[in-house]
Every structure is written in C-alpha cells, then in structure tokens.
Amino acid sequence: MKSDQAHWDAIFAATKEEKLGWYEPTVKPMLGLLSKIPKWRQSTFFLTGAGTSLLIDALYTGGASLVVNDISARALQRLRSRMQGSTQSVSGQCIDYLCQDISRPVAETLPAVQIWVDRAVLHFLNEPAQIQGYVDNLKSILNQGGYAAFAEFAAHGASKCAALPVHRYSVEALSEQLGTEFTLITHFDHMYINPDGGKRPYIYALYQRVTA
Numbered sequence: 001m002k003s004d005q006a007h008w009d010a011i012f013a014a015t016k017e018e019k020l021g022w023y024e025p026t027v028k029p030m031l032g033l034l035s036k037i038p039k040w041r042q043s044t045f046f047l048t049g050a051g052t053s054l055l056i057d058a059l060y061t062g063g064a065s066l067v068v069n070d071i072s073a074r075a076l077q078r079l080r081s082r083m084q085g086s087t088q089s090v091s092g093q094c095i096d097y098l099c100q101d102i103s104r105p106v107a108e109t110l111p112a113v114q115i116w117v118d119r120a121v122l123h124f125l126n127e128p129a130q131i132q133g134y135v136d137n138l139k140s141i142l143n144q145g146g147y148a149a150f151a152e153f154a155a156h157g158a159s160k161c162a163a164l165p166v167h168r169y170s171v172e173a174l175s176e177q178l179g180t181e182f183t184l185i186t187h188f189d190h191m192y193i194n195p196d197g198g199k200r201p202y203i204y205a206l207y208q209r210v211t212a
Helices: 005-014 028-034 055-061 073-083 128-141 171-178
Strands: 044-048 065-070 095-099 113-119 142-153 182-193 199-209
Touching (some): 005 073, 028 055, 028 113, 044 055, 065 073, 113 128, 128 171, 142 182
Parallel strands (some): 044 065, 044 113, 113 142
C-alpha cells in the first residue's frame, strides 16, 4: 500500500486536528447510516482508518465497545490520549487499538464484531491484492448477520487525497467488490466540505452480511 505508516504519521504530526483534510466537526452522516441497524449503540464495532475521528467519541459515549484500527501510530497516540479522558463509559465497555495496514492479514485473536465501519479507507487501496486482503479481513472479523458501513470517494469525486491516488466507487462497484455475501441495505450521496472549503462527493452505503 503506497499510503504507508510513515506517510500518514507525517501528516498527523504536522497538521492540527481541525485542519486535516478529512476532519468532520459533526459525524451525522455516518450516525445516520448506523441508525438503520437495530441496537447499534450497544454493539461491538471495528473502525478501520479511524484516525482521530470524533465518531469514536460518539460511539463510545453511546455505549459501544470498539476495535480502533489505523495505519498511523501517531494518529492512534492522539486518539488514545483523548479517549483516556472519557468519563462516560459503561460497565463492560472497552477500546482496543490496532496499528496496521488493513489490507494485510490481521491477528486471529481479534474479537468478532457486529459492525464494521470504514470512512475513507477502502478507496486508498488500488491494487486487486490489496482490495482482496481488505475484504478477507472484513469477512474474518465481522459476524455472520453483521453490518458493514462505508463512506468512500464517489465515482465522480476527486482522484487524489492526501497526495495519494484513490479508487473511486459507485454503489454498484462497491457491491461488486464485497461480493454476494453482502446485501445492500441502503445508500446515499453526501457532499463533504473539507476544512479548506473543497467539495468532496462521497458515497455512503450500509450492507448486511448474509447469514450462512
């Protein structure tokens, strides 16, 4: 994966939180998608490419347990420091941190989860082997009957992000990558406005893994 740890560590080290090109002061679009899932607030989530997103705060204070993944150790350090100050956890909650490239095999000891969330990770994977590695991890971590929520650059969106080429998606292309084990529940278009005022069209989509 061209977007290696050093690349992302340098970005998180040099850029203030609110100036990051993907910073969201509100996470309403993803929460709107997740609201379609029964009992989603008390589920166990895997968040890939979590960075320092405020979505982690919203899910954790709502009662969820989290496995938080990012390729950047610097991002996870920032996030861990922030979440240590959280005082609204409930009994039995936990946050596990995983620093690795999600296109490479994850440890078999990771807990299975009910919901997988990806805001702007899959579109950084351009090689077929990388995409297949990602999908393999998704299938190994997500429970049968679980849900996968995505927010990726739309087919007519920008061709680069963070100085890296991206693989843009329509909902049809995303469904094809996931395969027949996943059923599309809902999707919508969203225009994200970055901190510099740039418009970034996204596709948001929610899938359920078919129960065997």
